[in-house]
Amino acid sequence: MVATTALFEIGMQTKIEATKHQAHAAELFRRAGIFITPVEQKQIETADFGLGEFTQTGLGVLVYVNTERCCAKELAMWPRQTCPEHRHPPVGDDPGKEETFRCRWGKVWLYVAGQTSPVIHCQPPRGREATYTARREIALNPGDQFTILPNTLHWFQAGDEGAVVSEFSTRSRDECDIFTDPEIQRLAKIAT
Amino acid sequence: MVATTALFEIGMQTKIEATKHQAHAAELFRRAGIFITPVEQKQIETADFGLGEFTQTGLGVLVYVNTERCCAKELAMWPRQTCPEHRHPPVGDDPGKEETFRCRWGKVWLYVAGQTSPVIHCQPPRGREATYTARREIALNPGDQFTILPNTLHWFQAGDEGAVVSEFSTRSRDECDIFTDPEIQRLAKIAT
Numbered sequence: 077m078v079a080t081t082a083l084f085e086i087g088m089q090t091k092i093e094a095t096k097h098q099a100h101a102a103e104l105f106r107r108a109g110i111f112i113t114p115v116e117q118k119q120i121e122t123a124d125f126g127l128g129e130f131t132q133t134g135l136g137v138l139v140y141v142n143t144e145r146c147c148a149k150e151l152a153m154w155p156r157q158t159c160p161e162h163r164h165p166p167v168g169d170d171p172g173k174e175e176t177f178r179c180r181w182g183k184v185w186l187y188v189a190g191q192t193s194p195v196i197h198c199q200p201p202r203g204r205e206a207t208y209t210a211r212r213e214i215a216l217n218p219g220d221q222f223t224i225l226p227n228t229l230h231w232f233q234a235g236d237e238g239a240v241v242s243e244f245s246t247r248s249r250d251e252c253d254i255f256t257d258p259e260i261q262r263l264a265k266i267a268t
Numbered sequence: 269m270v271a272t273t274a275l276f277e278i279g280m281q282t283k284i285e286a287t288k289h290q291a292h293a294a295e296l297f298r299r300a301g302i303f304i305t306p307v308e309q310k311q312i313e314t315a316d317f318g319l320g321e322f323t324q325t326g327l328g329v330l331v332y333v334n335t336e337r338c339c340a341k342e343l344a345m346w347p348r349q350t351c352p353e354h355r356h357p358p359v360g361d362d363p364g365k366e367e368t369f370r371c372r373w374g375k376v377w378l379y380v381a382g383q384t385s386p387v388i389h390c391q392p393p394r395g396r397e398a399t400y401t402a403r404r405e406i407a408l409n410p411g412d413q414f415t416i417l418p419n420t421l422h423w424f425q426a427g428d429e430g431a432v433v434s435e436f437s438t439r440s441r442d443e444c445d446i447f448t449d450p451e452i453q454r455l456a457k458i459a460t
Contacts, residue, residue: 109301113411148436219305244340
């Protein structure tokens with residue numbers, strides 16, 4: 077339970093905002109042809125990474141399954157919304173999360189550590205450019221996919237219509253993700 | 269390369285039949301709202317499990333990714349088509365494949381080892397009833413899913429319209445699957 081005063085913390089999503097974002101994420105899934113249940117709609121995480129600029133830096137996340145061994149999610153992205161740069165480090169015996177992104181609808185530009193691409197189609201969120209370092213660009217249109225190896229820096233941004241992306245991976249341990257931007261909190265609270 | 273005489277082996281799919289089945293599987297995916305590329309359509313496996321009765325005992329399978337650690341597929345099922353009973357045993361250090369089925373379109377009845385359900389909605393393929401032993405029934409409509417633990421006997425059958433099912437799992441090692449029916453060959457050849 078977050079204290080009432082938390083409502084006034086800069087950038088914290090209110091329950092009303094989160095519910096509105098959940099409805100829009102469900103609508104994006106619907107456009108992508110993906111059926112989710114009413115219960116699942118309420119389970120959509122509207123991650124703003126603690127920055128309080130959800131439609132700029134954020135992600136709608138529906139986790140289908142996340143066991144000790146594997147995980148599947150749908151990601152809903154608003155037009156030009158960015159998932160900030162991060163990596164999935166080794167945790168104990170686990171070499172770190174391996175994940176495959178498959179674009180279902182719209183378009184997403186993925187940036188991974190490696191050789192800088194000759195043309196870069198996305199701008200990182202304004203004021204945070206220094207926290208975006210990966211410049212190997214991979215364009216994902218519907219039916220395209222890319223597998224990111226563990227501990228590899230990556231970030232991604234939707235195109236002008238937004239995007240829906242399926243993620244297939246080993247176990248998700250979001251709390252262990254390492255973000256380049258020190259201001260980011262992956263598991264930001266929602267004001268109640 | 270299969271010898272020409274193989275064309276006349278009972279039940280072996282011809283290339284023409286397999287291509288026709290691939291096209292129909294792609295159409296089922298389209299109905300489910302799933303976009304696949306033309307290249308992927310040609311990669312759809314039309315598994316008949318060596319029985320030569322594809323629309324009765326079979327499965328259209330599109331593998332998106334299958335690494336050492338995780339796997340994602342789409343399954344296309346014809347009306348009342350059955351995937352025969354099998355389990356995924358431990359292999360070396362791997363405790364066996366764990367898989368989650370999520371119904372995307374149509375309906376599928378899943379049967380797993382455990383307590384027999386009071387009502388069973390499916391009949392196994394005729395003449396092969398003895399090779400279907402799991403009788404715990406789980407009905408999967410769009411948006412429903414179920415996780416099958418390693419080494420658990422299971423089989424499934426589509427409803428009257430057919431079905432499209434997403435599978436999220438640990439690594440697939442189809443060649444290691446153990447089927448209850450000794451006549452089944454998981455990796456049956458296609459006549460060329």
